[in-house]
Amino acid sequence: MAVQSSTTHVPSTNKPHTHFFVWREFVWGAIAGAFGEGMMHPIDTIKTRIQSQAILSASQNQKSIIQMVKTVWVADGLRGFYRGITPGVTGSLATGATYFGVIESTKKWIEESHPGLGGxxxxxxxxxxxxxxxxxxxxxxxxxxxxxxxxxxxxSWSSVIMKDNISLKPSMPMYGYYTGIFQAACSIWKEQGLKGLYAGYWSTLARDVPFAGLMVMSYEALKDVTEYGRQKWIPNSNWHVNSSLEGLLLGGLAGGFSAYLTTPLDVIKTRLQVQGSTTRYNGWFDAIHNIWKTEGTKGLFRGSIPRITWYIPASALTFMAVEFLRDHFNDHTQVASLLVDKKESSLQKVA
Incomplete structure (x- = not known):
């Protein structure tokens, strides 16, 4: 009887570990997302400025990457490259948490309940x-x-909004200077309401949904290819790639590939969000039509190099951080549950 009571008690102690593991994915994802954004924010600043030149200037002589770096450095110094880092990191915390937290649970649910959609x-x-x-x-x-x-x-912002070529409507002035995340949120809410804070929302989804799906799919596919190559070329070896290093290399490749394919969607999103009340583009379709008409393919892929340059290391660092955190903080839980399973099976044999 004592043995039977022990076996019925073991499964209940294992459930908290499972739930804790899922919540831990949210935490690791948040940390990794914020880490990647913080490290690569200056490159993202250059990309944003390059893509938004058509909004802030009527000139078709767009600056190159090197010219833009010099412009930011001369006008604003090092501080200019890190403008907007607080909302950037905050947004990456939320995205990283949901991205990796939901991925693990959703993958398992889909593979178990809808086998046809597996892989x-x-x-x-x-x-x-x-x-x-x-x-x-x-x-x-x-x-x-x-x-x-x-x-x-x-x-530098005052000099920009005073230019005649910015195409402002007299009754709708350009938004004022933001001193921080809270002042920016209050200012946008006061001037444009919820619509202003969610400017370009659908264009963001149009960019991020395929990007996020492509990046995870590419990352998992590259892991499968790596494992296939290992089994084919060195099948009898105990050699194993460190998961953090694997996350660094494969995450970078997956991020760069996905970033390039979705660059046109990123250009549209950036311009819709930066334009404020200038209303140069009346929605997603109007933006893509006008960009294609006036700037062609080059306009749609404007900022692709800094975007790829940002996403390769950012994705690499993010996946490396997640794999590292999983290895160093999840192993003891998995080992514990394995020991419980072994203990349970031995107790059942005794019974």
């Missing part, structure tokens, strides 16, 4: 769903971040 489709759907949920926090942060990025310092 890469499960990874795509999980990534898209995770990013969609994070968008409710991410988009307002992205609007604030990008407007702060193009503003630079108060002096």
């Amino acid at each position: 890469h489709w499960a990874h795509f759907i999980a990534g898209a769903l995770g990013d969609t949920l994070g968008s409710f926090v991410y988009v307002p942060c992205e609007v604030m971040k990008q407007r702060m990025q193009v503003q630079g310092t108060p002096r």
Whole structure:
């Protein structure tokens, strides 16, 4: 009887570990997302400025990457590259948490309840769903971040909005200078309401849903290819790639590939969010039509190099951080549950 009571008690002690593991994915994702954003924010600032030149200047002589770096440095110094980092990190915390937290649970649910959608489709759907949920926090942060990025310092922003070629409506002045995330949120809410904070929301989803799905699917596919190559070329070896290193390399490749394919969607999103009350583009379709008409393919892929340059290391660092945290903080839980399972099976044999 004592043995039977022990076996019935073991499963109940195992449940908290499972739930804690899921919540831990949210925490690891948040930390990893914020880490990647914080490290690569200066490159994102250059990308945002390059993509928004058509909004802030009527000139068709767009600056190159090197020219833009020099412009930011001369006008604003080092501080200019880190404008908008607070809302950027805040948005990445939310996106990273939902992205990785939802991915793990969604992948398992899809593979178990809908076997036909298993494999890469499960990874795509999980990534898209995770990013969609994070968008409710991410988009307002992205609007604030990008407007702060193009503003630079108060002096440089004042010189921009005083130019005649900015095409402002007399009754709708350009938004004022944002001193921080809270002042930016209050200012946008006061001037444009909820619509202002969620400017470009659908264009953000149009960019991020395929991007998130593609990145997870590419990452998992690259892991499968790596494992296949290992089994084929060194089948009898105990050699194993460190998961953190694997996350660094494969995450970077997956992020760069997905970033390039979704660059046109990123250009549209950036311009809709930066324009404020200038209303140069009346929605997603009007933006893509006008960009294609006036700037062609080059305009749609404007900022692709800094975007890829940002996403390769950012994705690499994010996946590396997640794999590292999983290895160092999840192993003891998995080992504990394995020991419980072994103990349970031995007790059942005795019974």
